[in-house]
Amino acid sequence: MARPWIRTPALAALAVATTGWAGLAHACAGAGVITRIEGRAQDVVISRTDGGTTSTVTRPRVLEVVCHSDRITTVGATYVVLSIDGAGSVKVDQHAAYVVPAHGGTPSVISNAYSALNDQVMPDMKRLPWNVRLKGAGDDFGFALPSLPTGGQELEAGDRSLLVRLVGGEAPYTVQIRDASNAVVAHQTSPDHDVVLPHVNLAPGAYKITASDSTPRAMDATIAVVTTPPPTDSDFASLGDPEIRTAAAAATLAREAPTPWSFEAEQQLEAAPANGLDRDKVYELIESYGTD
Amino acid sequence: MNEDSTQHPPRKTRGFSLARLVRERRHGPEDPIKPPARKTRRFSLAQLTAERRRAVISFSAGLIVLLLIQIPAVEQSFLGAPDRQMMDTAFKLRADLIRGTADPILFIDIDDRTISQLGTKPGSFDLPPATTPRALMADLLEFIRTAPPAQAPRVVILDVDIAQPAPDGPDAIAQLQKELAAWATTPSAPPLIISRQPYPGAALGMDTPAQVLPTSPYDATVQAAPNIYWATPRVLGDQFGVIREFAPYDCVLTSTGMKPLYSAALIAYQFIERDPKVLDQAAAKHWMAEGAAQCQNQTAPQLRHGERIDYHFSLDLGFANRAWPSLDKGWPGAKACSDSDSAVVMRLSAIDISSAFKAGGDVSRDILCQHVVIIGGTNTSGGDFVQTPLNEMNGSAVLANAVRGLQLTHGGLRPIPLIIQILLLAAASMAMSASALASNRARTRTRQLRRSHEKHKLRHRLEIIFLNPVILNGIIALTAHGVGIVLLLVSLNFGLWGFVSAPVFAAAITETVQEFADG
Numbered sequence: 001m002a003r004p005w006i007r008t009p010a011l012a013a014l015a016v017a018t019t020g021w022a023g024l025a026h027a028c029a030g031a032g033v034i035t036r037i038e039g040r041a042q043d044v045v046i047s048r049t050d051g052g053t054t055s056t057v058t059r060p061r062v063l064e065v066v067c068h069s070d071r072i073t074t075v076g077a078t079y080v081v082l083s084i085d086g087a088g089s090v091k092v093d094q095h096a097a098y099v100v101p102a103h104g105g106t107p108s109v110i111s112n113a114y115s116a117l118n119d120q121v122m123p124d125m126k127r128l129p130w131n132v133r134l135k136g137a138g139d140d141f142g143f144a145l146p147s148l149p150t151g152g153q154e155l156e157a158g159d160r161s162l163l164v165r166l167v168g169g170e171a172p173y174t175v176q177i178r179d180a181s182n183a184v185v186a187h188q189t190s191p192d193h194d195v196v197l198p199h200v201n202l203a204p205g206a207y208k209i210t211a212s213d214s215t216p217r218a219m220d221a222t223i224a225v226v227t228t229p230p231p232t233d234s235d236f237a238s239l240g241d242p243e244i245r246t247a248a249a250a251a252t253l254a255r256e257a258p259t260p261w262s263f264e265a266e267q268q269l270e271a272a273p274a275n276g277l278d279r280d281k282v283y284e285l286i287e288s289y290g291t292d
Numbered sequence: 293m294n295e296d297s298t299q300h301p302p303r304k305t306r307g308f309s310l311a312r313l314v315r316e317r318r319h320g321p322e323d324p325i326k327p328p329a330r331k332t333r334r335f336s337l338a339q340l341t342a343e344r345r346r347a348v349i350s351f352s353a354g355l356i357v358l359l360l361i362q363i364p365a366v367e368q369s370f371l372g373a374p375d376r377q378m379m380d381t382a383f384k385l386r387a388d389l390i391r392g393t394a395d396p397i398l399f400i401d402i403d404d405r406t407i408s409q410l411g412t413k414p415g416s417f418d419l420p421p422a423t424t425p426r427a428l429m430a431d432l433l434e435f436i437r438t439a440p441p442a443q444a445p446r447v448v449i450l451d452v453d454i455a456q457p458a459p460d461g462p463d464a465i466a467q468l469q470k471e472l473a474a475w476a477t478t479p480s481a482p483p484l485i486i487s488r489q490p491y492p493g494a495a496l497g498m499d500t501p502a503q504v505l506p507t508s509p510y511d512a513t514v515q516a517a518p519n520i521y522w523a524t525p526r527v528l529g530d531q532f533g534v535i536r537e538f539a540p541y542d543c544v545l546t547s548t549g550m551k552p553l554y555s556a557a558l559i560a561y562q563f564i565e566r567d568p569k570v571l572d573q574a575a576a577k578h579w580m581a582e583g584a585a586q587c588q589n590q591t592a593p594q595l596r597h598g599e600r601i602d603y604h605f606s607l608d609l610g611f612a613n614r615a616w617p618s619l620d621k622g623w624p625g626a627k628a629c630s631d632s633d634s635a636v637v638m639r640l641s642a643i644d645i646s647s648a649f650k651a652g653g654d655v656s657r658d659i660l661c662q663h664v665v666i667i668g669g670t671n672t673s674g675g676d677f678v679q680t681p682l683n684e685m686n687g688s689a690v691l692a693n694a695v696r697g698l699q700l701t702h703g704g705l706r707p708i709p710l711i712i713q714i715l716l717l718a719a720a721s722m723a724m725s726a727s728a729l730a731s732n733r734a735r736t737r738t739r740q741l742r743r744s745h746e747k748h749k750l751r752h753r754l755e756i757i758f759l760n761p762v763i764l765n766g767i768i769a770l771t772a773h774g775v776g777i778v779l780l781l782v783s784l785n786f787g788l789w790g791f792v793s794a795p796v797f798a799a800a801i802t803e804t805v806q807e808f809a810d811g
Binding site for chain 1: 386388409417632649654655
């Protein structure tokens, strides 16, 4: 009877595994699958590198496995939706190629021993990444707009830039916007707390905003995109400076209807032309409404 | 008693000594300052006798613990803690490193995303469905059943109790019934094992001490099907609730009488083991005969000890932190399934498969090819999470470890012969005796130092600390614990394990107590 596991000496296997080789023996190891191809399958191009050789997967099918470091592009109007472990649903179209991220956390005896040691000495902290264990989680990480994670905020539909303001945490910060089908419609990484996502095409429906920092910690907020515009106030029409005018209108909107329009108010101010106003003060004012 | 030359009064020296003259003629003149070194034996006969007595008593104490710990109830108590810890460390060190030639796992995960998409109002504050929608299960099973035979999985385990109330109504139940009937009549369909939850008789208002398997809308279809099996997903934990074993069977009362409800892992192993000889000799196979014999009447006791789980891969929450090893090239399915994922485990969200399949078109079945497919749920509604030696794990992930572990170990983990365990204990006991003899003089000096009231130098203080029998024997016991972990790292690959740590600790404690008692 063939018993390869006996032929391979266990100690040698462990020694080899120490280098992490076991996880890299094959380039295609469980990154995810294609869940949807909208358009022609032949317009989806997957470039795969295995052992220094690059090949192209032609006419991929739905539920075809995609590998770590695969480069996926599409041609014309065709787009493809992927389900990637750790990254969720990812939509790839002709505008930008998607490179499946390399898998972190390759197992080895060393990393396992470190983890086992942590279980012994810091059992309550074993779920936290090592940098958080050593440094501590730092100050509280959250959305600057307190009502954002509790829900109820609305935005007017359209192609617009989105400002998501964060507090605390460790830079860099990443914000992802997902639609109701959980597909990523926009994502942006920023070194500071104000993360701007340019040209987000928002159709009516529910969207989820996920913000994360480098420790990593993550949090979600849900917003509803609606076709109904927010109420406008004509009292400030006489103000000459468009930035001041918009700031006054936005602050009034947030004061009179913090839910559901505080987030929309911040977006209005973000869209206004800059003319020297200390916007942070206005944002803080907007964020202060509705917190009592 | 040990003698120390430094403690003797100075010798009287004469101006002339015949003996000294003879020595000088043989070896030249002596150093007039340094007195000649006295020949001393390292151990006296009395010391050897005393140490032998201590060693026999210490070994006997260890042996008693070793024999007691063979009883599952004792092993699961505090006495088994050192060996459990040893096994846990070995599991942790080899986690996600063991490839083997066992079949890979495809985990179709009914996760929170899946459940949220199947709720009444996704994106709202409405509660998600309490149980898995039956229509989803029917879709997943149809996707698997309609795979070309060359890409069919080895076995499918549905780790969801379908007897629970369906959240999506009678139409969905009918859809699942139809799919199960189709499964039963499809010759190329792989074996399907469905988890069922037995309940105490009292929970169903029945006056019986037996566990009862409630009826389900699918009973008639499953009982008539040649390739569908009910199974128990029950697992067993230690005193801290850490899951280490699975129940090989449950004796359950059904509408047709008492029956053994075998473990999903055990049934699956019988289908995936490729070598009939290995299957015939599998250590775990005895449970099948035992289950049939035990489950004859309603007073059959519930098992408190089962089959050990060979944890060899982790499935952490979120699945974002691990890369599983690639399959061994010796995996028998490697040639036929070259387009499949190469990792020993793959997890896919059930909603992705269901949506892709329902959308129609050209759908790949490569992901199924000769895999063990487990359909289970990490969703919060199910709350199916348990503590394991590796980490907090979903119940389906424990099942995956159990099934693949059985195949990797060729039929289950087996204890190494008792005589080898006794020899290991004897070796540790001898090491303790040898240490006691070797350090006897130093220990005597340490005792003297400890009793003196003078201020000690740092070296003396360290001597007092490190030559303490508690420390020395403790170091030997911990070394045995470490050696045990290393031995397990090797032996687990051959499906073998044994007790070392608790018996050695018992011997070390006994040895230490005796040393203190002997002064």
